[in-house]
Amino acid sequence: MGKLELYAIDVSAPCRAVLLTLKALNVPFEYKLVNLMTGENRTPEYLAINPHGTVPTLVDDGVVLTDSHAIITYVVDKYGTDDSLYSKDLVLRAKVNQVLFFEATVVFDRTLFSIAKPIFTNNTVVPAAKIDAVYKVYEQLESFLQAHPYFAGEQLTVADFSLVATVTTLFTYAELDMGKYPKIHEWIRRLEELPYYAEANGTGLKLYNDVVKAIGFKVLK
Numbered sequence: 570m571g572k573l574e575l576y577a578i579d580v581s582a583p584c585r586a587v588l589l590t591l592k593a594l595n596v597p598f599e600y601k602l603v604n605l606m607t608g609e610n611r612t613p614e615y616l617a618i619n620p621h622g623t624v625p626t627l628v629d630d631g632v633v634l635t636d637s638h639a640i641i642t643y644v645v646d647k648y649g650t651d652d653s654l655y656s657k658d659l660v661l662r663a664k665v666n667q668v669l670f671f672e673a674t675v676v677f678d679r680t681l682f683s684i685a686k687p688i689f690t691n692n693t694v695v696p697a698a699k700i701d702a703v704y705k706v707y708e709q710l711e712s713f714l715q716a717h718p719y720f721a722g723e724q725l726t727v728a729d730f731s732l733v734a735t736v737t738t739l740f741t742y743a744e745l746d747m748g749k750y751p752k753i754h755e756w757i758r759r760l761e762e763l764p765y766y767a768e769a770n771g772t773g774l775k776l777y778n779d780v781v782k783a784i785g786f787k788v789l790k
């Protein structure tokens with residue numbers, strides 16, 4: 570196996586999705602910390618690797634991938650001892666992809682990134698409409714889980730890793746009412762039982778909460 574390098578920081582949800590996947594696969598890798606808070610993602614050295622200046626970035630023997638969804642599917646295909654996390658079956662794979670695209674375009678971009686980017690760049694006033702968008706996402710997620718325990722069906726897949734990292738981070742801004750969203754709540758409990766969950770998602774999430782608490786934010790009605 571070649572040398573696998575992950576450029577990341579634990580506070581970032583897409584980085585935690587990659588950590589969950591690498592830990593699930595038990596693949597060794599070198600963690601290269603990129604501190605977004607001190608602008609390490611904007612250095613010429615880092616931009617030479619990832620011109621977007623974002624994390625995560627995976628470097629695998631010269632192959633560079635700069636999107637968490639592309640990374641987690643690639644590592645399962647390449648390093649998985651079986652395909653359970655990202656099935657090779659046409660339909661099952663399409664179901665996983667459907668959720669990954671939903672995470673990338675709706676959940677992450679429309680809610681988390683849109684709320685967090687201004688907060689982390691000195692605009693701590695969050696318009697109420699952005700919080701409403703989070704609750705709309707919770708409704709959609711709850712409906713995904715009506716028919717089966719995981720987002721792409723009966724089995725745990727990388728779609729769950731991608732979502733759980735972002736969704737648990739959204740709780741910082743919009744609390745999850747367990748009575749209203751019981752399926753999401755049960756799904757999170759299920760993921761928390763994974764032996765690598767606390768290390769891969771829990772630690773970074775706690776750090777994220779501490780950072781946001783220290784910065785503070787206000788919802789504008």
Ligand SMILES: N[C@@H](CCC(=O)N[C@@H](CS)C(=O)NCC(=O)O)C(=O)O
Nearest residue numbers: 581582583623624625635636637638
């Ligand atoms: N779609 C990308 C999103 C990556 C992304 O936006 N990462 C954020 C951290 S959560 C970042 O690097 N932000 C730095 C910046 O925008 O300058 C993925 O899933 O990997």
